[in-house]
Amino acid sequence: TVLLLHGFFKTFKLIYPLMYETAQMLPLHPEIQALIEAKIDPYGQVMDDASTLLKETRRNIQSTESQLASSFSKAMQAALKADLLDDIKESVVDGRRVLAVIAKNRRKVKGAVLATSKTGSIVYILPESTQLLDQDLQLLRIQERDEVVRILKAITDELRLYQDVLALYQDYLADLDVLRSKALYAKDIEAVLPKITPEKMIDLVEAYHPLLLVHNRQKNIKTIPQSLKLNEQQQIIVISGPNAGGKSLTLKTIGLLQVMLQSGMLIPVSEKSQMSFFDTILTDIGDNQSIENQLSTYSYRLKTMRLFIRKCNANTLFLIDEFGTGSDPELGGALAEVFLEAFYDKGSFGVITTHYTNIKALADQLDYAVNANMQFDKRSLQPLYELVTGEAGSSFTFEVAQKMGIPYHLINKAKKKISSSKVRLDKTISKLQTERHKLRQHTAQVAKEKDKAQEQAQELEDKQQKIQDKLEQFQQLYDYNNKMLQLGRAFNGWLNRYFQTNNKKQLNADFNKFVQQEKIKYTKKHPPKKLTKAAKKKEQAVIKKEQEALKKVEQEVKKKTKVISVKKQQEAKAQAQAIANYDYKVGDIVRVKDGWAQGTVEKIEKKKLLINYGTFTALVGKADIELIKSR
Structure with missing residues (x-):
């Protein structure tokens, strides 16, 4: 396999330069392949020719199996005639063919009982006539197995010299297998490589959770992408919003994509995305309470926060789900604030x-932290799974409860148990989110209409420009045609006068006068540039030099063309003579001279040919025909 891959990457080294370089570093030992192929076939079986004993043993096995089959068939036929067998007639027990004897007839069949059916109605008997042959066969198979083991051990002893090389080959093939798996998975999720930046940042544009993407695609469900940005000006994002709104999924998407990228995998994001590498990635997602370790949810949280505080620095990415939960909301919330400030201070x-x-309030106070929320549609009571950065979100506690079918009177009772200011704040946040959602929809609609208007304006401008270009072309064509008409009338007048008077001198005078008038008109439109005496002299010298060069070229061309012309005339004369003397045959493809339609000769007369053009026929003289292709 390594030799095949080495040859493949050598052939396609321009397409896979890095893979070619890696393959080139491997030491090649063709003798390993030769050593294995000398004893083992392509299916992984030891060949008969691997040793004389193995060849002889397998020949004996085939012979014994043939004798055993013949003996068993005779025993089965005898039992069938005596009506001693069940409908299935025979079976296999421990690799041996046995007779399926009806239990009540077991004593009528000589042989060894190897097994019985679950119901006890059938007894499986090895016929007495096959027992010796069966024993011989078992001994031969043991002998074959021992010889195969001996041969494989001998091959292994020889390959032991290449132990380090084979280990290197195994690592190389494993790396290739992993690389291929990454490539196939990237193709499946339509992944790309985002721009890798040296400065610490995560700028995800249209990012998808790969597992959710595949799951939804299988069910033909649309997956909503998320966009999010972390950088030095926005180093911490606090996401709030309703339960089942997508907060945890967004968190997992960020973490999974970052780990995938740092593991050498492509990720399902837009090509506009930018990312960097972090030295440490810390996560606290899910409930990890443990009976064995006597850890409650809050104990686990505190233990995790202690680790985070010790490990966090400017090269760390941390992801925490349901931050601050597990204890009294006020006390746990205060401790969570302190932890967040500690992470913030460490950069x-x-x-x-x-x-x-x-x-949420602390995120608004910190310069390089920002709130974000998952959108929720209050009308349909459905999460929109859209992340909006810049403001905190409402938990929509009562709205989600209403959606889940909690009785309305219980929800109202719960509202009365909390302070009115808390309800007003939640309503204000909820209303703000709703208005922001409407504003975003309106802004998107306005932007869409603006783009459409710009496209229409550009289209009209393009059409107007095309019309203007056409008008200019028509005007130029009109002016040109008008000038040609004037010139034609002038020439027509000169010719008529010449035909009447036969005065060549007058014709030349009229022509020269016309040329002089046209020259004056041209000079007025295109006045010549004023040149100094030196410039004029230089220009005249250049013109003279060009004229001399042109005259020289003309003489050479005339000399060469004269020879070519004579040769062409001779060739044309010979070709014309050959055509004139050609004896047309039925089936020749011909055409009328200076014509384009081709036809087939159907009939030949003295000086004429009947030509079939497909839809009609015509009788044409031979002198007016030229040959296209002879039959």
Whole structure:
């Protein structure tokens, strides 16, 4: 396999230069392949010729199997005649053919009982006549197996010298297998390589979660992409919004795509996306409480935050889902604020999801942190799965509860249990999100109409320009034709006077006068540039030099063309003579001279040919015909 790959990459080294360089670094040992192929066939079986003993053993096995089959057939025929067998007649037990004897007839058949059916109605008996042959066959198979093992051990001993090389080959093939898997998966999810930047940033444009993309594609469901940006001016994003609105999925999409990229995989994003590499990626997603380790949700969170604080720096990306949960909302929220400030002060990049109002407020206060929310349609009570950066989102607690079928009177009762200011704040955020969603829809519609208007304006401008160009062309054509008419009238007048008077001198005078008038008109339209004496002298010298060169070229051309002309005339004369003397035959393809339609000669008369043009026939003289293709 390595030798084949080496040859393949050598052939296509211009297409796969890096793969070619990698293959070139491998030490090649064709003797390994020769050593294996001498004993083992392409299907991985040890060949008969691997040893004399193996060849003889397999020949004996074939002979014994043939004898055994013949003996078994005789025993089965005898049992059938005696009506001792079940409908299935025979079976195989431990690799041996046995008779399927009806249980009540077991004593009527001589042989060894090897098994019975589950119901006990059938007894499987090895006929006595085949027992010795069967024993011989089993011994021969053991002998064959032992010889195969001996041969394989001998090959292994010889290959042991190449142990390091084979290990290198195995690593190389494993790397290629992984690379191919990455390429096939990238093709399946339509992945690309985003622009890799040296500065720390994540700028995802139209990013998809690869697993969700494949899952939705199989069910013919549209997947909504997400766009998100992390950089030095926006190093932490706090995502809020309704439950089941896509917060956690967005978080997982960011983490998974970053890990995929740093693992050498292409990712399903727009080619406009830009990303960089992080030294450490820390995640806290999901509930990891453990009975064995005696960890509650909050204990696990604290343990994780301790690790995050120790590991975080400017080259770290952290992702935290449901930040601050697991304890009392006020106390846990206060501790979560402190953790967020610690991550911020270390210059770490991160994305967190939360429902806590104090975390959202802190994100607004920090210069390089920003709020974001998942959009929710209050009319349909459906999440829109769209991430909008710049403002915090409402949890839509009561709206989601209403959607899930919670009785309305219980929802109202819950509303009365919380402070009115909290309800007003949530309503304000909810209303703000709704208005922002409407504004975005309106802005998108206006932008769409503006683009359409610009396209129409550009189209009208292009049409107007084309019409203007056509008008200019028509005007130029009109002026040219008008001038040609005037020139034609003038020539017609001179010719008429010449035909009447036969005065050549007057004709020349009229022509020279006309040329002089046209020259004056041209000079007025295109006045000559004023040149100095030196410039005039230089121009005259250039003109004289060009005229001399032109005269010399003309003489050479005349000399050469004269020879060519004589030769062409001779060839034309010979060709004309050959055509004139050609004896036309039925089936020749011909055409009328100076014509284009081709026909087939159907009949030959003295000086004429009957030509079939497909839809009609014509009788044409031989002198007016030229040959296209003889039969």
